[in-house]
Amino acid sequence: MEKLTRIVPTISSAEIERDAHEAFKRCRAVHPIATLEKGGTVVLRHADVSRLSRDARLRATETAIPAHGGITQGALFDIFRHGMLTANGHDHERRRFAMSRALASQVIDDFRSCVRNAAEVLIDGFQRDGAVELGSGYAAKLPILALAGMLGVPDRDVPVFTRDVDQMNEFFRPNATAAAMAEAELAAQRVQDYLTTVLAGKRAGQANDFLSHYLAVADADQRISGVEVIIQLVQLIIGGTESVRAALVAQTANLLSNRAQWEAVCEDPALASPAVCESLRFEPGIAGVVRISTDDIDVDGWTLPAGQMVILSSMSALRDERVFERPDSFDIFRSDLVPSHLAFGGGAHKCVAEALGRAELEEGLNILAKRLPNLTMKTQPVFMGHVFVRRATECWVTW
Ligand code: HEM
Structure with a gap:
């Protein structure tokens, strides 16, 4: 074990790019926090990440992230300026209210069938090929198609909707290029325009779908603007x-x-739930959440200084040896599985759609296991990204 020292360890960019799990593990053993060479302080241990995600001295970033990249207006900027994810206090509460009410259990059930339909269509499309790159052929398409179903996007609009969402999302991915960012701005504007048109149509009717319900709650609440x-x-x-x-x-x-x-899940679809849970612990889709400290904050005798970018690292916390036995082993039968864990964040910003996310991962897994039980992996993906969204390298599978 590394000798305990009063100096907060720094993780070099090379080390974290090479293997973020190992870098966090090295530091977590002896320190509750570490600084990143590129800037920012990472909180590493489960108890601290959990506690600090509810600490009001750590604030959501509002428009600091686009402003840092020189973006001070436009469609992408508006996502940060008017959205719940980046808001604090009362603004956050009123923006989240209608959405959290609208995501009721009926919506989750309907969404499960949207996911199943989308998964079946995608597999129909590539089954005869005998091989697919799982990321681009399945994982990138399934969530957009499922959401298009939930939002009632008509079939004729789905290809353009899919392209625009994918281009807009490029802004939020690790290592986006300048050209991709410029495309993302245009795509974000098209997505917003499209949703404005769809909502205008919804207001005229009284249907019982997710969007109509969301609009009804928002209109009755009267605390959020049209934008x-x-x-x-x-x-x-x-x-x-x-x-x-x-x-x-x-x-x-x-x-x-x-x-x-894998074979156990193929035989018993009920195992999809612990499999999703364990996979989100072992390799979460979001590495951590980003906050700004407004005060000096004590973390087990070390100080998170005021005015810093702070990363509450779920990726590190979910492998914390203090909480999980054999944290670096993937085991869907482990006795210390935590059903509602930090992969979905914590505190006021805890994923508003956690139930949708779990439903989607479970259905996406079960349809794949049912249709392609002989699935074999030809290229092992490597996961990149240690701050927010993570990304996988190619994962070719055959059957
Ligand atoms: C694998 C599935 C998912 C994971 C791991 C995940 C993770 C997270 C995390 C960590 C946060 C907190 C961010 C923060 O505190 O800064 C969050 C918030 C959020 N998530 Fe999810 N999520 C998932 C699925 C979904 C789905 C399916 C949706 C929508 C359909 C969604 C929509 C949101 C929204 C809108 C927020 C912002 C909530 C707020 O700020 O109050 N997520 N998610």
Whole structure:
């Protein structure tokens, strides 16, 4: 074990790019926090991440992230300016209210069937090929198609909707290029315009679908503006696609690397729930959440200084040796599985759609296991990203 020292360890960019899990493990053994060479302080241990996600001295970033990249207006900027994810206090509470009410259990049940339909269509499309790159062929498409179903996007609009969402999301991915960012801005504007048109049609009718319900709650509540109504939907789309994508690849790869566990899921679909849970612990779709400290904060005798970018690292916390036995082993039968864990964040911003996310990962897994039980992994994906959204390298599978 590294000798305990009063100096907060620094993780170099090379080390974290090479293997973020190992870098966090090295530091977590002796320190509750570490600084990143590129800037920011990471909180590493489960108890601290859990406690600090409810600490009001750590604030959501509002418009600091686009402003840091020189973006001070436009469609992408508006997502940060008017969205719940980046808001604090009363603004956050009123923006989240209608969405959290609208995501009732009926919506989750309907969403499960949207996911199943989308999964069947995708598998029909590639089954005869005998091989697919799981990330681009399944995991990237399934969440967008499922959300398009939930939002009632007509079939004729789905290809353009899918392309626009994918281009917009590029902004939130690790290592996006300048050209991709410029495309993302245009795509974000098209997505917002499209949703505005769809909502205008909804207001005229009284249907019993998710969007009509969301609008009814928002209209009755009267605390959010027209632009805020749209932007919460945009954030739902971003949250509902980017965090699911890497998680879908991870759970399939983790199970296929542990063949007996894959076969167990194929035989018993009820095991999809612990499999999803364990995979989100082992390789979460979101590495951590980003906050700004407004005060000096004590973490087990070390100080998080005021005015810093702070990463509450679920990726590190979910492998904390203090909480999990054999944390670096993937085991869907482990006795210390935590059903509602930090992969979905904590405190006021805890994933507003956790039930949708779990439903999607479970259905996406079960349809794959039912249709392609002989699935075999040909290329093992590597997961990148240690701050927010994670991304997987290619994962070729055959059957
Ligand atoms: C694998 C599945 C998912 C994971 C791991 C995940 C993870 C997270 C995390 C960690 C947060 C907290 C962010 C923060 O505190 O800064 C969050 C918030 C959020 N998620 Fe998810 N999520 C998932 C699925 C979804 C889905 C399916 C949707 C929408 C359909 C969604 C929409 C959102 C939204 C809108 C927020 C913002 C909530 C707020 O700020 O109050 N997520 N998610």
